[in-house]
Amino acid sequence: MFDKFHDECGVFGVYGRPEAATMAYLGLYALQHRGQESAGIAASDGIRMRMSRGMGYVADVFNEHNLAGLPGSMAIGHVRYSTAGESRLANAQPILIECAHGQIAVCHNGNLVNQRELRDDLVARGSIFQTSSDTEVFLHLYARSKQPTIEAAIVEAVAHAQGAFSLVFLTPDRMIAVRDPHGFRPLALGRLGDGWVVCSETCAMDLIGATYERDVEPGEVLVIGADGVRSLRPFPEARAAHCIFEHVYFARPDSLVFGDSVNRVRTNLGRRLAGEAAAPADVVVPIPDSGVCAAVGFAEVSGVPLEMGLIRNHYVGRTFIEPTQAIRHFGVKVKLNPVRSILEGRRVVLIDDSIVRGTTSRKLVKMVRAAGAREVHMRISCPPSISPCFYGVDTPRRTELIAATHTLDEVRRYIEADSLQYLTLEGLLGAVNSHRDRYCTSCYTGHYPVPFPRDEAQYLQLPLKLDTRGEAPK
Ligand code: SF4
Numbered sequence: 113m114f115d116k117f118h119d120e121c122g123v124f125g126v127y128g129r130p131e132a133a134t135m136a137y138l139g140l141y142a143l144q145h146r147g148q149e150s151a152g153i154a155a156s157d158g159i160r161m162r163m164s165r166g167m168g169y170v171a172d173v174f175n176e177h178n179l180a181g182l183p184g185s186m187a188i189g190h191v192r193y194s195t196a197g198e199s200r201l202a203n204a205q206p207i208l209i210e211c212a213h214g215q216i217a218v219c220h221n222g223n224l225v226n227q228r229e230l231r232d233d234l235v236a237r238g239s240i241f242q243t244s245s246d247t248e249v250f251l252h253l254y255a256r257s258k259q260p261t262i263e264a265a266i267v268e269a270v271a272h273a274q275g276a277f278s279l280v281f282l283t284p285d286r287m288i289a290v291r292d293p294h295g296f297r298p299l300a301l302g303r304l305g306d307g308w309v310v311c312s313e314t315c316a317m318d319l320i321g322a323t324y325e326r327d328v329e330p331g332e333v334l335v336i337g338a339d340g341v342r343s344l345r346p347f348p349e350a351r352a353a354h355c356i357f358e359h360v361y362f363a364r365p366d367s368l369v370f371g372d373s374v375n376r377v378r379t380n381l382g383r384r385l386a387g388e389a390a391a392p393a394d395v396v397v398p399i400p401d402s403g404v405c406a407a408v409g410f411a412e413v414s415g416v417p418l419e420m421g422l423i424r425n426h427y428v429g430r431t432f433i434e435p436t437q438a439i440r441h442f443g444v445k446v447k448l449n450p451v452r453s454i455l456e457g458r459r460v461v462l463i464d465d466s467i468v469r470g471t472t473s474r475k476l477v478k479m480v481r482a483a484g485a486r487e488v489h490m491r492i493s494c495p496p497s498i499s500p501c502f503y504g505v506d507t508p509r510r511t512e513l514i515a516a517t518h519t520l521d522e523v524r525r526y527i528e529a530d531s532l533q534y535l536t537l538e539g540l541l542g543a544v545n546s547h548r549d550r551y552c553t554s555c556y557t558g559h560y561p562v563p564f565p566r567d568e569a570q571y572l573q574l575p576l577k578l579d580t581r582g583e584a585p586k
Pocket residue numbers: 296354355356357358500501502503504505552553554555556
């Protein structure tokens with residue numbers, strides 16, 4: 113496994129299309145990069161809802177047989193990487209329940225910062241949880257709501273939550289999309305003929321021929337049913353805090369995220385990096401695939417040619433049998449192989465999107481040097497990662513983030529590069545569109561837009577990310 117922050121989850125929903133479950137399957141296929149632990153789809157034929165879920169990739173979980181068991185013109189789907197709750201089938205999504213309001217299923221991308229107190233309160237009042245996932249909290253709150261309509265009960269349930277949530281609910285006759293008031297995680301709305309699509313990234317729309325309309329706005333509730341699309345704004349306004357790491361690394365470059373082209377932003381990051389931190393090099397080499405767009409921008413501004421000096425093996429499965437001592441750095445070598453004819457005798461500038469623990473960067477620098485590079489310079493297309501994420505992204509604890517505990521030169525010496533430079537925060541914000549004040553940058557600054565209760569640090573999950581002093585985020 114590469115030393116990266118890990119993707120959160122991907123959500124997809126389609127309303128008003130025949131074979132909706134198959135559409136959801138295709139949509140999830142396009143969102144596979146956002147989670148590989150489990151996949152699931154819930155569908156409705158207008159009367160009854162059915163669900164199929166499993167552990168593994170979308171292509172492993174679904175086949176003609178189980179998709180045929182999901183009839184109807186409405187479906188929601190989910191790919192999961194566990195950021196809260198362990199990895200097991202019970203925690204796979206969607207979660208489908210039947211309660212006083214009828215059947216409902218939910219898919220969630222994000223992380224609640226107050227899930228523990230909500231859960232403890234619900235358990236004290238008699239709720240029995242089936243999963244360890246924070247998403248189930250929404251359904252218990254919903255089931256307990258005395259509101260007369262489905263929409264009002266969802267709004268009442270969601271109003272208790274703090275943190276990051278892009279949610280898609282499905283009931284037998286409607287689909288409801290909700291985005292938290294800060295808009296941490298993306299959620300886009302599109303058209304597909306007479307039907308509607310909501311999804312984490314627009315690359316899922318491209319695959320099924322849907323057209324991007326707009327983002328579900330922060331704090332917006334979209335009710336999609338037989339009478340069309342209704343927009344509700346039931347929550348108090350809050351400062352927007354879109355996850356800037358979606359642009360740096362998570363999202364696919366062919367997606368629009370937060371209304372902006374990921375490819376455009378990522379290439380801009382490389383352009384700005386070249387302006388801020390030029391390197392004495394003969395060749396620009398991206399770490400594939402995440403460093404490619406930034407390397408294109410870096411090469412363009414620096415005038416140094418871009419060449420694919422590292423080749424990625426795309427067919428490595430999630431698990432492979434690793435020799436113990438026989439082949440050093442096997443884990444990196446099986447995924448990336450250096451091209452000696454490009455690297456030998458040259459001064460190389462490697463472009464990557466982040467350094468987390470530094471272990472992979474160190475192996476890559478060694479590998480490039482071993483392939484004959486005369487000098488190896490490392491340039492990173494975002495600022496140093498110094499703080500963990502509490503909003504749905506899997507990050508190590510602070511003490512494990514190398515830039516949080518080491519100076520720039522110490523990191524350089526650890527990864528054994530001839531020089532090391534990161535993009536500045538100013539450069540990062542300058543690469544996005546004009547709404548630079550609408551982004552979360554907490555993992556680079558340690559300043560958090562949504563604090564969690566201090567005693568939350570006593571609970572499972574979140575303290576795993578705090579340092580040994582148990583320090584709560586600012
Ligand atoms: S802390 Fe970092 S990874 Fe988490 S939401 Fe903010 S920008 Fe994204």
